[in-house]
Amino acid sequence: MAAEGLREPREQAVSVEGLRLKYPGEERLTFKDVSFKAAPGEKVLLLGPSGCGKSTLLQVLSGMIPKATEVPMKCENRQLPRSWAYVFQDPDTQFCMPYVDEELAFVLENLAVPRDEMKARMREALDAVGLHLKELHMPISHLSQGMKQRLALASALLLEPEVLFLDEPSALLDPEGRRQIWEAVKRVSAGRTLIIVEHRIEEMADYVDRIVLFGPDGVILGEGPPKEVFARYESELKSYGIWYPGVWEDYAASRAGQQWFPRIASSSAAGSLSSLEPVVASSGEGRGRPDQENEVVNPNASVNANRCSREPQITLQSFAGQRRSQPVIALDHAEVFPGDYVAILGPNGAGKSSLLLSLMGLLPSEGTYILGGEHVVKGKRKKLRKRREQQLRQIGFVFQNPELQFVTERVGDEVAYSLLVDGMPASEAEEASRSILERFGLHGLEGRHPYQLSTGQKRRLSVATAMARQPSVLLLDEPTFGQDARNTFAILEMCEQLRRSGTAILMVTHELQIAEMAATHIWEIREGRVVSQKVSPRLHAAESDMALAEVSS
Amino acid sequence: MGVPVKENLELQSRKGLRVSDILVTVLVSLVFGIVYHFWGSVYSLLKPFQADELLYGMWFAAATLAFLLIRKPGVAIIAELAAAHVEVLFGSGWGLTLLMYGLIQGLGAELVFAAFRYRNYSVWVAAAAGAVAALGSMVLDFYYSYTDDLESWLFIAKYGMRILSGAVIAGLLMVLLAKALERTGVTALLRPASSKDYEALDDPRHG
Amino acid sequence: MSFWGPVRHTWLHRTNPVVKLGVICLLFFMTVLTHDLDVIIYQAMIFTVCLLLLSGIQPWKMLLFLIPFMMAFLASASSMMLFGKGDTIWWQWGLFKISEESFYRGLHLGFKGIAFAAEGLLLVTTTQSVDLFYALMQKLKLRPKYAYSFMASIRLLPMVWEEFLIRRQALKVRGVQPARGPRRLVVRAGLYVVPLLAQSIRRAHRVAAAMEAKQFDGDRSQARTYYYPSQYSRYDVLTVGLLAAAVCCAYAGASYYPWFGIGDVRFN
């Protein structure tokens, strides 16, 4: 695959025709007679709903399928790139050596680059991606996620690829890291063919020459310059839940958006806003209908209303969560009321997950922590620990990695398990779990192993297990990363529904739009401190909206 | 209709283990190595009473599990060596003897799998592999710790328990574990696709 | 392992890992084939001294050596002492029986255990895995696919550990009750082992794919250059000399100042 003497120009940098591919054990073909090609120097973005086969296609184009991973496939014609490199989604699973220089050297060794040239080439590649390290011999584990992705890009560059494949390189990064990686990509992509898979496309939509739009079953719906595609396929983009620029605004303006995430009046009396009461979903989206049994269905079960009438669900005073006896997250004072929806923002490594873990009692903490009107007991003695665990049972928790919190071998049992632990009779739990799975779009999958679900489905299942218990506090750690728009909105709607029934929600996220549209409060964390607690625009704008409404009526 | 892309596959099966096979084997075994490390700390306390022999089969578990997952020649030996390697790395008191034991035990298990031409993944074969691995460790014990000089009743009890434990832990339990892993679907990554899967590409129902 | 990271570098750190491995293997075989109680006691003592002098780690970490040493001693010595064959019986209680022969044999095994532990730790505390595998690839022509699989796996291990901790938290969050009884214990072990192994397999597979995406082909004896050249140096000679001297001391000590003077513990 290395440069073989003269490179006569080719018509296509990479192409495949009539591709058929099926994962063993799957029922349907992932691709049925799909063709794709890219001209030298072209920048192509593959866009489509989760699970449509974008990553698979990228691997076929690079030749990794079937060379590194055997998947049954056939095609009429296939032209592999002369040289290529690949950046994967997860920063932690694409390195094989512990140190930065060793990792880069691994690539150079594979290319048989003489040893005395190695250092210079490493420097050059790191400069190109804007990663300026004082010392090359630095543990990769000390880099931030964003830096790791740029390192991955640097090691890809060392291969001097004609074609660069990027599979969601920014999915796990904070906004700053995302900006940096895309800047680096733009900088290094001159003269190369670039094939990108990405859900979040704000940064790249203007840069690429062509967008290839996939439907849910691995069919190509259409392709063309970005503007054209977004204009021509607007309804498909919406109905398949694919990200496109302006999706948040469109959603907020849509029927579902209006219904689920209206502005909340800050001084509302419950009766006066019956017009805003959610209408049972009739938009054909089929997901998430408000639970009629919930005591409060009104979206205005809002903070400020509650603040006068109710006790805070959580009160924190001089609170600090610790790792290895060192405080990693500190907070002076905070109150969270039933029906609050707090979005927690902050860069990678700021301490967002640590905050949730210490609230859950999984990290030791100091300071005052009042939950549901009771001080959470401290201490290591068995009795105290038991008591604390009992108190913290009223919190539901969703980890960042859904797979690690599954405890049964069937999707159907997974939700029921939570309920059985809480002491619900088996038949009732069965019934409840069925209805919840239905609402989360997981019906028909009861018999599957939870690991055999798609990423989006696993994520929703993990949220479902936590929500089924109707906890009075729900903590979620980046529940929407790597999801397509449809799944993102589905998860947000489910949270909103729980919020309306009076649950206090704290959700870590990197998406500013989520914070502004869905949350009622925004906390920002930087370097281990909660530096600001604000009211979100959703709540904020309400006063003026209300005023307007009153004037007009 | 296109032609199946099989170009590299035949080549690969001749070449034997692929990078992913080795990496999976080694990582799984390293995980076992860590388990061994703690296992070793706990059970050497039982050592004076020989109760540890009943749990000895754990030391061969990496070999059978790796084979049950990957199903290729050579992985049993690599697995045992890798598990021993990580124990040595952690500063085990047994030092390099562990590599020797790993090699012989892995070889024992490997021989059984080879005798069935690497095509039999049943409980019986796994149990036999565990038992033969136990025999391997017994032979080394003669040189290393003169166990043939133990009282004969103890000698028989000790190695009887060890072989039994090899068959139960390395055989039965690992087959159960491999089955549980199969249910999660990850093993599909490790197995070659069957010709049935290739035929399904042309299935008229998809046409 | 980084845990054994030295605070000062000794000759042994500068020695080529392949040489070190070779020498230590020789020592290891020598120890296996030693059946003389006095020699083995001197070996255990002298290699322990070598370890304390040459490992270059903080003194408090040296205390941790006690654990493997104690374990090696107890595990090796106890059963032979209590259950070994022998004619001159000193003490008996039920099935337990200490005879002169079994006592000395047990003692011998205990010190043998310590000697093995010291030899092993001499290698482990002074050698980085990466260096060892680089040296094995260059000097002993180990296939790169094996060497890099080991190095990559060692890098992945801490992630498995982290997942283990998260899994423990997750089980707490899900309200999984503590297990009682052997059957439950197996089920509980499965709750940990299955997800961790499943994740490990998937992760290992992805890393392998990423390695191949970087044009790694550990098979075809691909022309390779090496970032860390593995060279022999005078420290190799020094180390060989030093350890040879240590062996001589052990034998000399045993013949001039024997502790027991009973010779071969097999009493044939």
Ligand SMILES: Nc1ncnc2c1ncn2[C@@H]1O[C@H](COP(=O)(O)OP(=O)(O)OP(=O)(O)O)[C@@H](O)[C@H]1O
């Ligand atoms: N190893 C596998 N075994 C079985 N099925 C798989 C495997 N990998 C992917 N699939 C299935 O193939 C389809 C396409 O997967 P792929 O990862 O290519 O989707 P994607 O478009 O990249 O999705 P996402 O945006 O979520 O990454 C999915 O339905 C998925 O469930």
Ligand SMILES: Nc1ncnc2c1ncn2[C@@H]1O[C@H](COP(=O)(O)OP(=O)(O)OP(=O)(O)O)[C@@H](O)[C@H]1O
């Ligand atoms: N398991 C751990 N052991 C020790 N320190 C840790 C561990 N996990 C995280 N830290 C440290 O604690 C700090 C906060 O980490 P945390 O995971 O809470 O960040 P985060 O805001 O959730 O980041 P991200 O957006 O990447 O998830 C970081 O400095 C990190 O280095």
Ligand SMILES: [Mg+2]
């Ligand atoms: Mg993908």
Ligand SMILES: [Mg+2]
């Ligand atoms: Mg986090």
